[in-house]
Amino acid sequence: MPIYLDHAATTPLRPEARDAWLAATESAGNASSIHGAGQSARRLLEESRERLAAVVDADPIEVVFTSGGTEAVNLALKGLWWARRTDAATVVLPDGEHHATLDAVSWLETQGARVRPVALDEWARIRPAAFAEALPGGALATALVANNEAGTVNDAPALAASAAASDVPLHLDAVAAFGHVPVSFRRWRGDASGRSGLVAMSVSAHKIGGPAGVGSLVVSRSAEVSALIHGGGQQRRLRAGTEDVAGAAAFAVAAELAAGEREAEAARLGALRDRLVRGIHDTIPGAELLGDPADRVPGNAHVLFPGASGETLLFLLDRAGIAVSTGSACQAGVPEPSHVVLAMGRTDAEARQVLRFTLGRTTVDGDVAELLAVLPGAVERARAATRR
Numbered sequence: 001m002p003i004y005l006d007h008a009a010t011t012p013l014r015p016e017a018r019d020a021w022l023a024a025t026e027s028a029g030n031a032s033s034i035h036g037a038g039q040s041a042r043r044l045l046e047e048s049r050e051r052l053a054a055v056v057d058a059d060p061i062e063v064v065f066t067s068g069g070t071e072a073v074n075l076a077l078k079g080l081w082w083a084r085r086t087d088a089a090t091v092v093l094p095d096g097e098h099h100a101t102l103d104a105v106s107w108l109e110t111q112g113a114r115v116r117p118v119a120l121d122e123w124a125r126i127r128p129a130a131f132a133e134a135l136p137g138g139a140l141a142t143a144l145v146a147n148n149e150a151g152t153v154n155d156a157p158a159l160a161a162s163a164a165a166s167d168v169p170l171h172l173d174a175v176a177a178f179g180h181v182p183v184s185f186r187r188w189r190g191d192a193s194g195r196s197g198l199v200a201m202s203v204s205a206h207k208i209g210g211p212a213g214v215g216s217l218v219v220s221r222s223a224e225v226s227a228l229i230h231g232g233g234q235q236r237r238l239r240a241g242t243e244d245v246a247g248a249a250a251f252a253v254a255a256e257l258a259a260g261e262r263e264a265e266a267a268r269l270g271a272l273r274d275r276l277v278r279g280i281h282d283t284i285p286g287a288e289l290l291g292d293p294a295d296r297v298p299g300n301a302h303v304l305f306p307g308a309s310g311e312t313l314l315f316l317l318d319r320a321g322i323a324v325s326t327g328s329a330c331q332a333g334v335p336e337p338s339h340v341v342l343a344m345g346r347t348d349a350e351a352r353q354v355l356r357f358t359l360g361r362t363t364v365d366g367d368v369a370e371l372l373a374v375l376p377g378a379v380e381r382a383r384a385a386t387r388r
Contacts, residue, residue: 013206045243056185065248083224094118126154146297199222208254267298289304305355308382316381
């Protein structure tokens, strides 16, 4: 059986989420229709919204369903930009963000936005003080709750508090964090009011065992956000179009299950990850764990293998039946150095010599043992190929 260690890219669909999706598809009805079938769909949609809101700790009206994390990020950044104060044109952007954010902000630059970068430290962490220093006068700010490559978990409450203090609206990308570390929209927003502080947070279903193509942007009641998609009045007029009721139902089930098992899974996956990291250190000279050694997503091991091409290692492990990645799946197949590793102060060569191992709920002891049995030989072969 193939060994799957790329759960940060996507994780297997939970049977319960699949069953919820199938059950919802058996009923006809558009949730915007006023007849009985439509109202039945509406009830299931709103029940799903309430269930997801309870998991992210927000009001149901604040949950806007989207087609995934990328759309949620785009709605947040472009929507906040279009609704900004006319005298503000700066986007506060930490280095090392996901490409959904980087590419959306690059597009905003064509619309007149000016980027104010915030450097990461050597652990891929956003320093709260540096973030706060960059905020004054900003039109909007964004930040990852957890870095999707290095696994480092940032201080979300501190970032949100500094945004509120500077009267800047903040979007938090929680896609890599949701279901793996505590996430609370209400607590992180704190006593911020109006359009400042944390006003939007993106999450995605397929990272926690829900279906791909479903996500959500949690939007504060008082946020000023313009719609990205027009054509109807659905979801507070923030996201037009017929809602994916089945996807919402499956997402809600997956979110509840992930929340219920989070603490136990964090302990289990953290132990497996530590075993993997120890095994790598004991058998592969020079290998180095990147990212924060403590404040990280439990199942993430982001490792630098000096002298070995990450792409070559990925190919060799895939030939051995083990699926891993060199970084974000959104950049898979693009032979570029990891921008996250570069943001950590590493060289271009080092940024091409990393692998990301991400464990999930289907990962067992034997998977780690098999990887550790195969990996030293793969690294040696990759290093030999590099020396030629």
